[in-house]
Amino acid sequence: MTILLHEKLKLRYPIIQAPMAGGITGPELVSAVSKSGCLGSIGAGYMKPGDLSSLISEVKAETELPFAVNLFVPESQNVSESEIKVAYDALQPYRGELGISETMPALQEMASPYHEQLEIVLRENVPVVSFTFGMPASEEVRELKNQGVFIIGTATSVMEAILLEDRGVDAIVAQGSEAGGHRGTFSGPSSQHLLGLMSLVPQICDFVSVPVIAAGGIMDARSFRAALQLGAQAVQMGTAFLTTHESSAHPAYKEAVLNAREDQVVVTAAFSGKEARGIKNQFIHGMENETRILPYPLQNELTKSIRKAAAEQNDAEFMSLWCGQSPRLSRSQSVEELVNSIIHANKEART
Incomplete structure (x- = not known):
């Protein structure tokens, strides 16, 4: 019998709150989402390591249920x-x-705080870690897996999804062009990675074997059902959670x-x-x-x-x-x- 993604993550429902950086995902929102049977996510992108450590502790104080931390893979600029x-x-x-x-x-x-953030994630035994803007290094994937961490990557094309699966991630967010915030593109210009969700999800599902999470424009039950019908095992929602009372x-x-x-x-x-x-x-x-x-x-x-x-x-x-x-x-x-x-x-x- 196939174990679905939300069952692997010990969730009641196949819904992930998008890890919106910039102070939106405070402890109240993340814990409320996890308590609702979904996966709350900390958007750690710009956070100082000390602030991230404190926020993880605050979420843990609110709930013992699973939650995720999202990191921005650094991009070198000359x-x-x-x-x-x-x-x-x-x-x-x-x-x-x-x-x-x-x-x-x-x-x-x-300079990016990525490496210090990753150390904190490992030290705090965060159960789920997601990555955007690139792929974690092979040694980082091994270290996370040795600690039992579930790893999620972000793809805006089929090729990026294939690269992420080869790197060893456990699930892939298929980010359609409808998504709010930053594009997760890492294999070329973002202008060449603007596939809509309805086109992107089934293509990625056909070319990878790991579970696919649909992200981009999903706001209600209609788009939720559509994403699952296209082959996704879960959805990731950002804007819908941004305007909730618990959002920061x-x-x-x-x-x-x-x-x-x-x-x-x-x-x-x-x-x-x-x-x-x-x-x-x-x-x-x-x-x-x-x-x-x-x-x-x-x-x-x-x-x-x-x-x-x-x-x-x-x-x-x-x-x-x-x-x-x-x-x-x-x-x-x-x-x-x-x-x-x-x-x-x-x-x-x-x-």
Whole structure:
């Protein structure tokens, strides 16, 4: 008898809360999702190692149920201090508008905390670890598996899924172009990896033997059923959980998503240097023709003060409002209400 993915992970339902970085996935959201019978996820991408350790402890204090931590595989960038200065100066009008006074960060201050984060994940015995922006190294996979960790990779094409399976991951997130936030592409330009979920999932399912998790635009029971029908064993949902009561997303961010139209959602590299889908605002509009943008994660470091000041000033026009293609389906509700609406509607559809 085949053991399904959610059974392997000891979940009641095949639903994973997307690991949204940037402070959205606090202990309240992650633990509430896990308590609901799904898999809560910490988006550790930008977190300092000490903060990640504290957050893991907080989640463990809330629940003994499984949860995941997501890490951003580092991308090496050969950029000079002079290039950083040029990109930094291009952002001065936005810092001026928000009243930000700061000095340009040094190149060494922009180093990825990935390796320290991975050490913490291993030390804290996190049961599930997912990776985005690339593949963990072979020795890292061996170390995680020796400790019994379930490993999930992220693919935006069939080739990426094949590479991840060969590397030894236990499951693969098939990230359709509908997904909010950053593209998980790692095998070429993101512009060449924009397959929609309906096309991507069945193709990946046909070419890998590990379980596939569908991600991108899944907001309710209809898209949940469709993803499973296409061959996925579970779904990963971000925007739907972002607007829940337990989410730590900024109130102005939640409000922007709840009131957004589908034609306001665009793909931009302006905030981070890597293509990401979100709601178009004044910052994105102003940066549309800007050529002085550094690659990820350097651009992300340069805009950090802008995003932080915007949040402090309750100004959504300068915040990164990551969102999938279906904002009209977002609701202000509890995690329990969201999960129950999906599961109950799905049961009714089968009777």
